[in-house]
Amino acid sequence: MSSIYTGTKQLKNGVEMPRFGLGVYKMTDPEQTVEAITYALRNGYRAIDTAAIYENEAETGEAIRMSGLDRSELFITSKVWNTDQGYDQTLRAFETSLKKLGLDYLDLYLTHWPMPGTFADTYRAIERLYDEKLIRVPGVSNHHIHHLEELAVTANVAPMVNQVELHPLLTQVPLRDYCLDHGIAVTSWSPLARGQLLDNTVLTEIGEAHGKTAAQVIIRWHLQHDLIVIPKSVTPERILENSQVGDFQLTDEEMVKIDGLNRNERTGTDPDTIGR
């Protein structure tokens, strides 16, 4: 636990968001989910990334309560699912998420995908939740530059976080540059490309040079690019392994080598095909 990464990123409104957290997508077995999150919290994780569609907000809440940690020490994210988008629907979906989590506010609430026709209204509702101090940070997920530009026309408060698929096979440089220019922090989802890259020799060789695994090298690559990173694992050894990334530094040359793995290749859905 000595080298768990505890860095934070200051968001546009001054909130400090942990740069490292636990993703809980596909944690479907309730008992295993509570155990994995409990284990992570006991070992220094402070940020949990869930969503209504993951159907594990209740288990996330249970693990939070069992941890005994003060609410203010935690950073909890959830997302409004596509079928609940629109202004009133989003307000209702948020209330349901909050109830399932057993919390009275969320740190970050995101539009899960930019549903054509409704994502701007969804974000308006997220702005209202922010005004009412029910969330500390308003954000979005899976927004391309053109979605962010569309929101910029109507939003009073720009999203402060955009959570997108991002890993060495999909480095998203233009979107990262746009977000940097507009003060939007970027969170990488599927940061390990769902395990696809873990036997890549570029990564394993860099790992060997530092006494680290390929997964740790990838996580460190995200952090050194100033990205927020939320790897998912239900496996205790991996939960620990992924967090032990505070005690080494990739060289500029190693960073460039990893950047060179980019193939603009998604493991998940292209946001432009969602809801069409």
Ligand SMILES: NC(=O)c1ccc[n+]([C@@H]2O[C@H](COP(=O)([O-])OP(=O)(O)OC[C@H]3O[C@@H](n4cnc5c(N)ncnc54)[C@H](OP(=O)(O)O)[C@@H]3O)[C@@H](O)[C@H]2O)c1
């Ligand atoms: N906003 C969105 O639309 C969106 C979409 C997808 C994901 N997300 C978020 O991003 C999080 C992470 O993405 P993800 O779950 O898709 O993929 P990921 O974190 O890239 O990869 C998870 C997979 O890698 C394995 N793994 C984790 N650490 C490992 C290690 N050290 N060594 C070997 N294998 C390891 C896990 O296995 P085990 O669990 O079996 O250990 C799991 O199969 C999600 O949980 C979710 O919170 C958001």
